[in-house]
Amino acid sequence: MYKSKEIIKFEIVTPEKIALKEMIKKVTVPTEEGFITVLPKHMPLVGILKPGVIELVNENNEHKIMSVSGGFIEVFRNKVVLLADTAERAEEIDLAKAEAARKTAEQSLKNLRTSDKERFANINASLAKELARTKAVIRWKKINKL
Amino acid sequence: MAKTKEIQRRIKSVNSTKKITKAMEMVAASKMRKAVDAVLKTRTYANLSWITILNISKSVGAGKYLHPLMEKRSEIKKVAIILMSSNRGLCGSFNSAIINKAVKSIRKHQEKNGQKKIETDFVIVGKKGLTVNSRYGYGVVAEFAKADIAAEVREVMPIAKLVIDDFLQGKYDKVMVAYTDFISAINQVPSVKQLLPIDIEAQDDYLGIMGKDTRVGADKDYYQEKEDKYLKDKDKKRFFVFSYEPGPKQVLDEMLPRLIEVQLFQALLESNASEHSARVAAMQKASESATELVDQLTLYYNKARQAAITNEIAEISAGANALNNN
Numbered sequence: 001m002y003k004s005k006e007i008i009k010f011e012i013v014t015p016e017k018i019a020l021k022e023m024i025k026k027v028t029v030p031t032e033e034g035f036i037t038v039l040p041k042h043m044p045l046v047g048i049l050k051p052g053v054i055e056l057v058n059e060n061n062e063h064k065i066m067s068v069s070g071g072f073i074e075v076f077r078n079k080v081v082l083l084a085d086t087a088e089r090a091e092e093i094d095l096a097k098a099e100a101a102r103k104t105a106e107q108s109l110k111n112l113r114t115s116d117k118e119r120f121a122n123i124n125a126s127l128a129k130e131l132a133r134t135k136a137v138i139r140w141k142k143i144n145k146l
Numbered sequence: 147m148a149k150t151k152e153i154q155r156r157i158k159s160v161n162s163t164k165k166i167t168k169a170m171e172m173v174a175a176s177k178m179r180k181a182v183d184a185v186l187k188t189r190t191y192a193n194l195s196w197i198t199i200l201n202i203s204k205s206v207g208a209g210k211y212l213h214p215l216m217e218k219r220s221e222i223k224k225v226a227i228i229l230m231s232s233n234r235g236l237c238g239s240f241n242s243a244i245i246n247k248a249v250k251s252i253r254k255h256q257e258k259n260g261q262k263k264i265e266t267d268f269v270i271v272g273k274k275g276l277t278v279n280s281r282y283g284y285g286v287v288a289e290f291a292k293a294d295i296a297a298e299v300r301e302v303m304p305i306a307k308l309v310i311d312d313f314l315q316g317k318y319d320k321v322m323v324a325y326t327d328f329i330s331a332i333n334q335v336p337s338v339k340q341l342l343p344i345d346i347e348a349q350d351d352y353l354g355i356m357g358k359d360t361r362v363g364a365d366k367d368y369y370q371e372k373e374d375k376y377l378k379d380k381d382k383k384r385f386f387v388f389s390y391e392p393g394p395k396q397v398l399d400e401m402l403p404r405l406i407e408v409q410l411f412q413a414l415l416e417s418n419a420s421e422h423s424a425r426v427a428a429m430q431k432a433s434e435s436a437t438e439l440v441d442q443l444t445l446y447y448n449k450a451r452q453a454a455i456t457n458e459i460a461e462i463s464a465g466a467n468a469l470n471n472n
Contacts, residue, residue, distance in 0.1 A: 013191045015299065033392045046202060047391030048400055072401055074198045083195050
């Protein structure tokens with residue numbers, strides 16, 4: 001049964017899909033000012049997400065790792081909504097591909113000579129995203145002792 | 147004989163029209179499938195982000211930091227309406243319905259304002275929206291091309307930037323968006339929604355969560371939550387205050403424009419899905435009535451043919467009779 005004192009209703013949505021919808025006990029998210037952990041009865045909060053790794057414990061005490069690439073978090077009366085730009089579960093990420101994508105982004109950042117601000121920002125964002133994905137996989141492997 | 151030829155020609159022409167409408171129906175159907183997929187995918191995100199905004203707008207109503215995009219103007223002098231129409235016709239009453247709705251909402255607004263004139267400018271997405279200018283005489287400040295299948299939020303960014311800038315500079319006191327809500331393949335509802343300022347207490351007519359749908363994301367839980375958030379709080383006056391990470395200004399500065407883009411994008415997707423569904427329905431009807439017409443014409447043709455044959459036989463037998471009598 002749903003007990004609002006111990007369990008948080010948690011949702012990650014992206015413009016493409018509902019990435020995750022679960023009852024959880026706690027969640028740690030990367031925000032602009034560092035990581036924050038949300039436990040039940042957290043005060044209402046709105047924050048900006050940084051690309052990074054989300055760690056959560058669901059009601060069955062299972063750990064789950066996801067990577068996000070920016071977005072917002074809203075904490076609201078035992079309901080947490082993550083409005084993420086993209087979100088992926090760690091076990092779905094192909095580490096080799098993520099690494100390769102990160103290297104490509106790094107490379108194109110180096111090659112960028114012109115001072116095109118928008119392109120720079122775009123590449124920077126994709127670099128941060130790939131880094132987050134890589135980190136998510138590593139973290140996931142560590143937890144599951146793979 | 148002349149008559150049968152003519153009917154035959156008509157049957158041929160109706161048949162080829164039917165082929166065209168049939169083909170258009172197929173094209174619209176495949177576009178509709180894509181558009182509906184797209185609209186369903188983003189709906190949850192758009193709804194949740196809208197709820198987030200409403201929550202924030204309510205919380206700051208308690209007297210905290212007020213973002214300029216949430217600030218209600220005391221006097222409404224000029225309004226901008228973003229009108230989502232189609233590029234091409236042949237989609238039934240899709241365009242006229244949404245334009246009527248927009249015009250009606252302007253009139254309603256004026257009545258509430260004590261018949262004082264409110265200047266209205268239109269921002270048009272899709273070619274057919276120009277009717278508001280040619281028929282109703284409202285000013286059009288900008289016209290944006292519309293992709294038949296919208297893929298990325300980026301496509302609405304210029305529109306969002308335009309209205310946000312104009313609103314902040316005080317050119318407009320209110321910005322609305324007129325779009326067609328996609329409910330199902332056979333049911334689309336034209337709606338007008340207030341976009342700016344972001345305001346939870348906008349009149350009922352304008353309140354509404356983009357893409358409210360009983361099939362997606364809108365289960366009992368959803369309504370219960372909505373009720374909890376919107377109704378109960380109002381009675382109890384139990385305000386709450388969000389804390390912001392890093393600070394209210396940074397968060398809202400980042401969040402509000404982005405969410406307005408998302409809302410606009412959602413409106414565009416809803417309109418697209420509705421447009422293609424409307425076109426499928428219109429073309430289906432056209433093909434059906436073409437079939438009916440062909441049936442009827444075939445009947446006439448056969449009658450005419452039979453009449454000609456009967457005539458001929460009558461003539462021959464009359465001739466034979468005349469010979470026999472001699």
